[in-house]
Amino acid sequence: MNKNYIKSGLLLSSLLLLLAAISCKKQLVLSPYNQVPATQAFTTKSDFDNAIRGVYRMMLAPRGTENYTSYYGGADYFSFVGAADILSDNTTRFSLGRGSASQFHNLQASGNSTTYFFQDGYAIIRAANAVLDNIGNLKSDPSAQNYQGQALAVRAMVYFDMMRIFAKTPSNASATDLGVPLVLKVTDYTERPKRDVVSAVYAQIENDLIAAASGISASNSDVQMNRAAVYALLSRVYLYEAKYPKCIIAADSSLALNADPASIATFPSIWNDASEAGVLFKLKVTPTFVDNFAASITVGVAYGQTSGTGDKAEYVPAYDFAVLFKPTDVRTLSFTRPGFFSGDSITYIGKYAGKATGNQSLVDVKLLR
Numbered sequence: 414m415n416k417n418y419i420k421s422g423l424l425l426s427s428l429l430l431l432l433a434a435i436s437c438k439k440q441l442v443l444s445p446y447n448q449v450p451a452t453q454a455f456t457t458k459s460d461f462d463n464a465i466r467g468v469y470r471m472m473l474a475p476r477g478t479e480n481y482t483s484y485y486g487g488a489d490y491f492s493f494v495g496a497a498d499i500l501s502d503n504t505t506r507f508s509l510g511r512g513s514a515s516q517f518h519n520l521q522a523s524g525n526s527t528t529y530f531f532q533d534g535y536a537i538i539r540a541a542n543a544v545l546d547n548i549g550n551l552k553s554d555p556s557a558q559n560y561q562g563q564a565l566a567v568r569a570m571v572y573f574d575m576m577r578i579f580a581k582t583p584s585n586a587s588a589t590d591l592g593v594p595l596v597l598k599v600t601d602y603t604e605r606p607k608r609d610v611v612s613a614v615y616a617q618i619e620n621d622l623i624a625a626a627s628g629i630s631a632s633n634s635d636v637q638m639n640r641a642a643v644y645a646l647l648s649r650v651y652l653y654e655a656k657y658p659k660c661i662i663a664a665d666s667s668l669a670l671n672a673d674p675a676s677i678a679t680f681p682s683i684w685n686d687a688s689e690a691g692v693l694f695k696l697k698v699t700p701t702f703v704d705n706f707a708a709s710i711t712v713g714v715a716y717g718q719t720s721g722t723g724d725k726a727e728y729v730p731a732y733d734f735a736v737l738f739k740p741t742d743v744r745t746l747s748f749t750r751p752g753f754f755s756g757d758s759i760t761y762i763g764k765y766a767g768k769a770t771g772n773q774s775l776v777d778v779k780l781l782r
Contacts, residue, residue: 455547461560468540468567469636471533473696473778484533485696485778486712493530493574494765494778495715503734504762507717507726509754514715518728527578534575535596541568542599562629566638566646569621570780573650576614583654586611615654622647631670635692641670642694642781667693681747685769686777693781712778713765724752726761735760 454460474483485494498504499518506518544564551557572593580592592614594606626643633639644667651660675683675690682688689695698712717726730749738745750763767776
């Protein structure tokens with residue numbers, strides 16, 4: 414009996430090993446249930462339309478409704494649109510405000526204060542790189558150059574943003590001073606690319622914009638990067654680099670395509686979306702998005718919010734700055750507005766107060782004009 418049990422056991426073990434050997438020749442491959450593989454996501458013109466729209470959407474808020482930052486879209490913590498005013502001496506903190514972003518206004522920010530901004534910038538760059546990595550799938554489709562130009566322009570814009578936050582200016586940087594890492598392909602999230610020197614990053618920004626200008630459509634709308642917007646951004650980059658002759662040439666190229674600065678009468682209407690005169694590129698903000706995260710895209714929230722006792726300001730125009738403008742100056746009429754809070758009169762920042770009608774602070778983000 415014992416010998417029979419042993420023989421049976423050996424036979425069963427041999428059978429199991431045979432089955433295992435056969436089964437190892439094939440692997441079970443499962444596609445992710447929550448995303449489409451890149452090989453399937455970028456095959457048709459419609460796919461690239463959706464991908465480019467996704468890039469623009471990420472420029473507003475890469476992490477959806479998370480309220481730490483929304484890159485260009487406005488936030489309590491840090492947003493590139495409001496940062497210029499908050500970091501400068503153009504504004505003063507309102508004493509009855511919540512103190513949002515006070516570490517930036519007081520120049521007390523640490524490296525951790527801009528972590529989300531850094532991550533969001535690379536999330537946008539990754540989305541643009543995905544378009545660029547797969548643009549060959551359109552082959553001879555004439556629209557390919559336009560998609561490629563838009564992705565290059567967005568990537569350059571975000572790198573330019575981050576270099577002004579995380580690096581020295583080109584005129585103050587040495588040959589070895591570091592900027593931010595150049596990531597020009599979709600990479601694995603585990604990779605930790607090294608920082609590149611300032612000159613290399615600015616050279617890449619220039620190259621991206623020059624390449625974008627050659628292929629991007631001049632007839633794209635102002636809610637897309639277009640040729641006039643690309644030249645305008647390139648001019649701004651050259652100005653920052655103190656390359657003045659090139660700055661003039663790029664500016665002239667932009668003006669040759671769109672030279673409308675808006676009349677004095679029309680200028681205030683640009684900021685409440687009643688007019689698009691002179692706008693080269695903006696991010697469209699509507700009351701409802703496909704993922705219903707528009708409530709977080711309130712650009713003006715950095716300057717103040719509505720409360721039960723009126724509009725509560727976070728920051729107001731600095732007195733020394735405000736008195737430089739005459740009451741009749743079109744910028745005074747456009748960027749400030751009188752109001753009351755708790756019975757006291759106050760001058761608010763009105764640049765991103767909202768559309769002519771509708772939700773407060775919900776307004777398109779003008780990036781180039």
